Amino acid sequence: MNSDPVDKLVKLGFSEYEAKAYVALLRESPVTGYQLSKQSGVPRSMIYEVLGKLTARGAAMTLRKGGATKYAPVPAAEFLDQLHREHEELIFSLKDDLAALTSASDLEYVWNIEGHENIMAKAEEMIRQAKARIYLALLPVTFPALQPALEEAIRRRVRVVVYTTSDLDLPGGQVVVAPVFEDARDRVEGLMLILVVDREEVLIGERLTATQARASWTSSPLLVFIAEHHLRTDPYLPQVLACLEDRGLDLIQEEDRELFAHALESHING
Amino acid sequence: MNSDPVDKLVKLGFSEYEAKAYVALLRESPVTGYQLSKQSGVPRSMIYEVLGKLTARGAAMTLRKGGATKYAPVPAAEFLDQLHREHEELIFSLKDDLAALTSASDLEYVWNIEGHENIMAKAEEMIRQAKARIYLALLPVTFPALQPALEEAIRRRVRVVVYTTSDLDLPGGQVVVAPVFEDARDRVEGLMLILVVDREEVLIGERLTATQARASWTSSPLLVFIAEHHLRTDPYLPQVLACLEDRGLDLIQEEDRELFAHALESHING
DNA sequence: ATATCGTGATTATAAACCTAACGTCTACGT
């Protein structure tokens, strides 16, 4: 995550040369174009064009001193603040513009979300919007990414229940630890994630590790109900079957025995 | 300022097609690629690539319904929040990175800043950083851009004095109204701006209207002193000369008479 | 003379953009 500052500058819209030049300028200034081209690795023939763009953007300043022109960076904090402010303004005005356009899209569908980042972002957003209840099933590795949002939700008095496979630290929330059955683990490739918010929407993520991570989101009432129901009942299954004792086998139809095998087994072993 | 939302999206890093497609998606969804290409003006041959990028970025979602694939946008507010959060993170982590690199640049120079926006941004930044005193000379048209920052400074108990040519509304600040002499107006092309902050730094902007607006910034003590002195004494000049009365003409050397002509005249006329 | 300094011209490459044509389906009217 914490890569070269040059990369980050490129993400902010700089060209690679511009980024290199700016970083080099921060390292040492004031310098002439020639000096900078050496220290930054930007070809001499490009450095003036690049410096021109930097000054035009407000990232650098020029200084004429005895015939020669020297350059210095605008202090990083100052420039970044400026960038940030511009970006904020853009976002805000866009929000207004786009809010006017948006027509209520039909939510009674199942939508697909692609990309690990987008899925986690959606999950975070859902948690952030939660008003009353959150049911969340995930593997412990996925937990840290959502922990801050969950803690914030708890502070808002949202009831949070997390189902996972080993104990997690979530004060104020309820953590239910239950093993994942082998067949489920086999059937689900990669990490999984089930998130039910306010009995209104559900996010089901699969293959979270793979590069082409995929998730489904819906506010379809039935699917939401099913997902929530599954989360809340599944951990009890072994105990319920225990109560049934031997009668359990009679109640369960032949073809479904296999399905319950693991639960029964864990009862026997436990 | 308030242009096409598509332009703003482009500024946020979208391609033009991506922006058009997203806006069109907000207008109506869910739609197939074909429909969207018509409504958005994006060529059919590009629409799927574009939609792919949008979904990869978390701006759109796919829906499979009866063989056909349909698309819908991630709600604007949600997506923009997400973008904003990412941008903030980038900025913050960059600030840390770059702060570590920055070597104190020599400030005893006069630096040049280009571009109207950059100059105004620098002025705003200076005002924002001001701790004790602000002396500012400008024409009334330039005032609104800086007004919020100035008011904020006044709230911080910074002493603010504005020199201009017609009365301005700046409660808590001191506004000195004085005419600009004709020769000064002739000599200065376009708008001008002089800003002295905390007796430490000064910004002198010229040709603010021209496309190649230019400004000088320095913390050189002498220049700062001169600029501040000029601002504070200039408005008194007519009155001072009035006190001198006729002796004024004797005191002033032949070659300088022209320089004071206007002041003397305004004294005579007033 | 050699390191420093500034500029111009040239080419390569990839991304974005644009246009045209080619396919499959399905529906509808004759």
Next chain:
DNA sequence: ACGTAGACGTTAGGTTTATAATCACGATAT
């Protein structure tokens, strides 16, 4: 049954633009 048309998706060509990579030419200065 047949042809047409429109929805739908794909393929292949092309231009333009921004960035990157190189070479080459002049000038100044110690």
